[in-house]
Amino acid sequence: MISLASVLGLWGPAAVLAGGSLAVLAIGLGASDEHRPPAWLMRATAAAAVLLALALGAVSPEAARPPLLRGDLLGSSLQAVFLAAGLPFLFMMDPADEVPPALALGSLIGMAIIAVSGSLLALFIGLELMSVPAYLLVARSRSPRALEAAVKYFFAGGAAAALFLMGMAVHFSAAGSLDLAAAPGRVGEAGLALMVAAALFKLGAVPLHFWLPDVYEASDPELAGFFSTGVKAAAVLLLARLTGISQGPILAVLPWAAALTILFGAAVALRQTRLQRLLAYSSISHAGFMLLAVAAWAGQGRPLSAAGAVFFYAAAYLFMSAGAFLWLKVTGLSERSELKGLARSRPADAAVLGVLLLALAGIPPTAGFVAKFLVFWEGFKAGIYAPLVLAGLGAFLSLGYYLGMVRDMYFDEPEGEAAAAPEAGMTRRCLVSAFAVLALLLGVMPWLVDSLRAGGSR
Amino acid sequence: MSQDLLTLFWVMPAVGGLCALLGRQARWPALAFSAATALYGLILLGPASSGAWHSAPVSSPSWAFGIRYLLDCDGLSLSLCWLTAFLTVACVIASWNKDYPPAYWAAFLFLESALLGVFLARDLFLFFVFWEAVLIPMFFIIGLWGMEGRRHAAMKFFLFTFFGSIFLLLGSIALVTRHHAATGVWTWDMAALKGPGGLAGLAIFAAMALGFAVKIPLVPLHTWLPDAHTEAPAAGSVMLAGVLLKMGVYGFLRILWPVFPKLSWELMPWLMLLAGVNVIYGALCAMAQKDLKRLIAYSSVAHLGFCLMGVLSRTPEGLLGGSLQLLNHGITTGALFLMVGFLYERGHRRGLGDYGELYGRAPWLTFFFGVATMSSVGLPGLNGFVGEFMSLIGVARVMPRFVFVGVIGVTLAAAYALPAFQSVFLGPAGKASVSAKVTDLDRRESSLLWALCGAMFAIGIYPAPLLRVLEPFLLGLVPAR
Numbered sequence: 001m002i003s004l005a006s007v008l009g010l011w012g013p014a015a016v017l018a019g020g021s022l023a024v025l026a027i028g029l030g031a032s033d034e035h036r037p038p039a040w041l042m043r044a045t046a047a048a049a050v051l052l053a054l055a056l057g058a059v060s061p062e063a064a065r066p067p068l069l070r071g072d073l074l075g076s077s078l079q080a081v082f083l084a085a086g087l088p089f090l091f092m093m094d095p096a097d098e099v100p101p102a103l104a105l106g107s108l109i110g111m112a113i114i115a116v117s118g119s120l121l122a123l124f125i126g127l128e129l130m131s132v133p134a135y136l137l138v139a140r141s142r143s144p145r146a147l148e149a150a151v152k153y154f155f156a157g158g159a160a161a162a163l164f165l166m167g168m169a170v171h172f173s174a175a176g177s178l179d180l181a182a183a184p185g186r187v188g189e190a191g192l193a194l195m196v197a198a199a200l201f202k203l204g205a206v207p208l209h210f211w212l213p214d215v216y217e218a219s220d221p222e223l224a225g226f227f228s229t230g231v232k233a234a235a236v237l238l239l240a241r242l243t244g245i246s247q248g249p250i251l252a253v254l255p256w257a258a259a260l261t262i263l264f265g266a267a268v269a270l271r272q273t274r275l276q277r278l279l280a281y282s283s284i285s286h287a288g289f290m291l292l293a294v295a296a297w298a299g300q301g302r303p304l305s306a307a308g309a310v311f312f313y314a315a316a317y318l319f320m321s322a323g324a325f326l327w328l329k330v331t332g333l334s335e336r337s338e339l340k341g342l343a344r345s346r347p348a349d350a351a352v353l354g355v356l357l358l359a360l361a362g363i364p365p366t367a368g369f370v371a372k373f374l375v376f377w378e379g380f381k382a383g384i385y386a387p388l389v390l391a392g393l394g395a396f397l398s399l400g401y402y403l404g405m406v407r408d409m410y411f412d413e414p415e416g417e418a419a420a421a422p423e424a425g426m427t428r429r430c431l432v433s434a435f436a437v438l439a440l441l442l443g444v445m446p447w448l449v450d451s452l453r454a455g456g457s458r
Numbered sequence: 459m460s461q462d463l464l465t466l467f468w469v470m471p472a473v474g475g476l477c478a479l480l481g482r483q484a485r486w487p488a489l490a491f492s493a494a495t496a497l498y499g500l501i502l503l504g505p506a507s508s509g510a511w512h513s514a515p516v517s518s519p520s521w522a523f524g525i526r527y528l529l530d531c532d533g534l535s536l537s538l539c540w541l542t543a544f545l546t547v548a549c550v551i552a553s554w555n556k557d558y559p560p561a562y563w564a565a566f567l568f569l570e571s572a573l574l575g576v577f578l579a580r581d582l583f584l585f586f587v588f589w590e591a592v593l594i595p596m597f598f599i600i601g602l603w604g605m606e607g608r609r610h611a612a613m614k615f616f617l618f619t620f621f622g623s624i625f626l627l628l629g630s631i632a633l634v635t636r637h638h639a640a641t642g643v644w645t646w647d648m649a650a651l652k653g654p655g656g657l658a659g660l661a662i663f664a665a666m667a668l669g670f671a672v673k674i675p676l677v678p679l680h681t682w683l684p685d686a687h688t689e690a691p692a693a694g695s696v697m698l699a700g701v702l703l704k705m706g707v708y709g710f711l712r713i714l715w716p717v718f719p720k721l722s723w724e725l726m727p728w729l730m731l732l733a734g735v736n737v738i739y740g741a742l743c744a745m746a747q748k749d750l751k752r753l754i755a756y757s758s759v760a761h762l763g764f765c766l767m768g769v770l771s772r773t774p775e776g777l778l779g780g781s782l783q784l785l786n787h788g789i790t791t792g793a794l795f796l797m798v799g800f801l802y803e804r805g806h807r808r809g810l811g812d813y814g815e816l817y818g819r820a821p822w823l824t825f826f827f828g829v830a831t832m833s834s835v836g837l838p839g840l841n842g843f844v845g846e847f848m849s850l851i852g853v854a855r856v857m858p859r860f861v862f863v864g865v866i867g868v869t870l871a872a873a874y875a876l877p878a879f880q881s882v883f884l885g886p887a888g889k890a891s892v893s894a895k896v897t898d899l900d901r902r903e904s905s906l907l908w909a910l911c912g913a914m915f916a917i918g919i920y921p922a923p924l925l926r927v928l929e930p931f932l933l934g935l936v937p938a939r
Contacts, residue, residue: 363594363620364587376628377523380635392624399620403597403613411601411609447521 006063010071012056013079013112020049021105028098039094046090046101053112054083067179070118073304077311078237079115083108085230085318088431092222092326100140104226106133111234114241120168120178120195123241127164127202130234131157134227141220149218156211160201167194171245182245189248196242196250202235203287206261216280224276225325228283229318236290236314240307243298254295255379255387261288262394270400273336278401279324282360285398286317292384292391293375299382306381309374316367316442320359323435327353330432339405341414350409352436359439361402362395367442464529467502467539468574470495471546475567484560488550488567495570496543502531503927524634524644528581533927534711534781535577538704541788542577545700546570549693551906552796562603566693569595573701577708582630582646585713589626592702593619599694600686611682611689618672618682626669626709629662633717636662653718663718663725670714673706674762676732677739684743687755688808692799695751699758700792704784707765711781715772715935723772723937727857730770734863736763741870750801750808753878754794757834760867761787767864768849776852777932778925783845785924786917790833790842793910797827800903801882805892810878813896814887820898824883826907831879833914835872841917 024042031037057079064070086108093100110130117123135157139150168178170191175183183191197208204212216224243251265285272278293309300306331349333339343350359366372395379388474491478484521527531539549566572595575588593616601612630646636654638644645651653659672679683703687695715722722729740759747753765787768780800823802808817824833840836847850864887893899907917924 358594364590369587369590373627373631376631377635380628380631385632388628392628396617396621396624399617403616407601407609407613410598411612 003063005059006065006071008056009059009063009076010065010069010116012059013053013083013115014109016049016053016056017105017109017112020046020052021102021109023049024098024102024105028102037098042098042101043090043093046105047087049105050083050086050090050108053108054080057083057112057115064118066118067177068119068122069116070180071116074240074307074311075115075237077307078233078240078314079112081311081314081318082111082230082233085226085233085322088322088326088435089222089226089230091431092329092428093220100137103133103137103140107131107137108230111230111237114234114237117241118180120171120180123180123238124161124164124168126234127198127238128161130231131161131202134231137223138215138219141218141223143218143220145214145218149215152211153215156201160198163194163201164198167191167196167198170194180241180244189246189250192242192246192248192250196239196254199235199239199242200257200291203232203239203291204235204261204284205257205287205291206264206284209261209265209284212284213277213280216283217274217277221276221325221329224280225322225329228279228286228321228325229314232283232287232290233314233318235287236294236310239291240294240297240310243294244302251295251298254298255292255384258288258292258295259387259390259394261285261291262391263288263397266394266397266400270397272401275328275334275336275339276325278336279321279328282398282401283321285394286313286321286360288394289313289372289375289391290317292379292387295387296375296378296382296384299384300378306378309371309378312374312446313371316359316371316439319435319438319442320356320368323356323432323439324353324360326428326432326435327356330428336405336408337415339408340412342409345414348433352433354406354409355436355440357402357406359436359443361399365440365443367439367446370443370446461527461529463502464531464578467495467498467531468571468578470498470571471567471574472571475564475571478564478567479560481560484558484563485550485554488563489547489554491567492543492546492550492570495574496540496547499536499539499543502536502539523646524638525583525646526581527584528647529578529584530580531578532931533929534708534931537781537785537924537927538577538701538708539574541704541785542570542573542701545696545788545792548792548796548906548910549696551902552696552799553691553693554902558603561598565595565599566697569599569697573697573705576705580648582634582648582651582713584646585648586623586627586630589705590620590623592705596694596698596702599697600690603691604689604694605691606689607685608689611685614682615686618675618679622669622672622679624669625665629665629669632658632662632665648713649716651717653721655721659718659721663714663721666714667710667729670706670709671732673709674703674736674766675706675759676763676766677735677759680736680740680759683759684752684755687758687795688749688751692795692802695755695795695799696792699755699795700788703758703762704788707762707769707780707784710766711769711777711932711935719937726770726772730767730853730857730860733763733766733770734860736760737767737863737867738870741867741874744874745870747874748810750798750810750878750882751795753810753874754791754798757871757874758787758791760871761791761834764846764849764864764867767860768845768852771849771852771856772935772937773852773855774933774936775848775855777935778928779845779848779850779852781928781932782917782921782925783842783849786833786841786845786914789910789913789917790830793826793830793907793914794834796906796910797823797830800899801896804896806895807892810881811888812891813882813893814885814891816883816893816896819893819896822899822904822907823896826899826904826911827883828879829911829914831875833918835875836868839915839918841914841921844918844921 023045027037107130110126113126135154171183174188201208262285265281269281290313297306359368362368362372477487572588572591579585597612597616737760740756744753744756765780765783768776833842836842854861
């Protein structure tokens, strides 16, 4: 007997998003060339669909419809994160036509399917549905190198998909089914390794990160912000689902992959001069922390209480990273050297970015600190000491650029003429400031996050 | 209820900081709130000394993992809070007629708030949050209103401390999880936690000690200190040397000794060696300095080594003397940095050779600087002597050989402090001297220094009341022998 609530909880978000996507397309197609529909209408339709999906996702987090779908609290929590990540993107984009909002919703459909998938097949469908619109969104960015980056993203994503499919096949040969259940023997473990590699590809973990900086740099800032928060949260969820299949050697590798990712991302970001590329590398480092949270959770035998670290990190990172990327969009700055003396010429902008940077660096009392603390905490309970120390050193390294940017803004004289602030709307500026406030508020009152998700896990 | 009284203590300056930021005349709220906080601290003496809180801190519900909002105030905390509160008032008065923006005054009040939190917190997590919160206002104080090299010094200050803090955090988490594994209780209460033995205990101790050692700072982790102290504005140097350095020794006293009673005793000779290196190395470096501010900064390295030696001995004399010396160093070095600031405002130089024959032009400045120098050297009758003497008695009772290190340190202190005083105030003025620009202290400045020098004399002549305030917690740290 399947209740209405469970049907709504499982199918609802994806269905609503799909309906929204079609509605946006219909608005665009119905209009003639002379009378384009207003951008706000498409945006509002898309945002309404996302909000409705958010509400439906919270209806019945723990429901199952075997063999394909199975919802749980971690899935619905992370679903809240990536759906919420879609909202600022829809709000900030400048749609020339109906296609970008429709594509964004399409990508969210894929993520929503990952959130409720109970089999490898559903995971794969979700992965592809999420990725294909993302390639197109990159290609439609304004940067002159957008097409090149899109192709690069497409091939990297294609490789990840191929890895995943191969892994599925190998897994099937060992287990005889596509359920999210352990496959016996070395063959099953090999299949899992291929699928985990695909998830790490999507997450941008070292050494499978090489496509990421180019893609993030060539995308519009708001799109890069969506990738770094929404797509990453979905990839984290994908990985979390996969760890359920195995208790084997893969789990032992994950903490080290995380430590390597954290250190590498931070070390390379130190040398970047372009802001968007710097944030891209810093997002690699943060992905390492999320990976570490997943590893700590899996290492403890996947208790729900330890999943809090995964969720909080993804939620905190949503505010910090999306806030930073949107800040780039609002202020129109692109070079790190342009930050010099910003506190004098544009004090409000500098203060907002300053808070976001301190949060990204993980300095109390900000959300970034609580997030990192939770990762360390669960990591200690899982007993992965050495990777944790490396992660701590990575956090120290990252201070070099986060704090360095604060120093540039506040302690340096402006170089040459101060660039005039672009005419960004007041509401957009308020949104970015709201992200900074939230990044601060969640550090002071971390329990607020609990009210964001469907239920408390502690 | 009593927790609320303590909450008010650390929240008051933060509210003042916000008022200063929002208002137009920022120095007035800064003065009002810092003075109110200092007076409020004095009122707290009654309940604190009667042990009203120490016996039964009110427990608040846990946020998660046993983390609680836990404040307590005993003599050690209270006296360090006094130091913080009164030095903040001194800093506000000292920068009074400078044309600083509101953020400057707010930064000092936020700094005070975080520092009070550090000394009041009894929950390890809460302690860490305050510990880190101290960094942010200080970073801006150095970086925005410092001297020429401020940019670099501010970064160095933050990075060094943050490096230590990461290990402090990791060590704390390990301590709490280990404690849970042993007892089944999740708690971050400093008084309840007990460290594990064996290699795990050693690793946790080392990680946390590293966090504190950066702050003290122990050689070779001290290189941030001379830069930060020299490049900070005068009032910033006062807070840095006067209060921030004390956080490290306080961490040893408050956390490491009670949590690792046995291990810290076993490691005592090694830590004593590190402290001894501090005393000698800091003094030798101070002798080589040509910059007055840098010289005082290095002398702080030596003095903090002295404090640590006394505290390490874990005898009543050593613990009390070392802690008293923390306060003494705050008062004395605070006064010295203030006076260097006044001198710099007049002459715009800090070099030892840039001045001379100031005693005729600025007799009061000469007098106060002389008193503070003598206090720093440890002249009997002034506060420095009491602290150093008691520390040395403590050291003599456990490791007599290290008394020689202390005595050499005291001698070297005279060897760097007196020539500096002589060349700036008494000696002949060189060709490039800017002494002609120096005028004597005005009424605001001299009343400030009267207060500080009065404290030096008071503690030097009759330290008993202050020692009685310090006693309750510290005597509990003496191991049973």
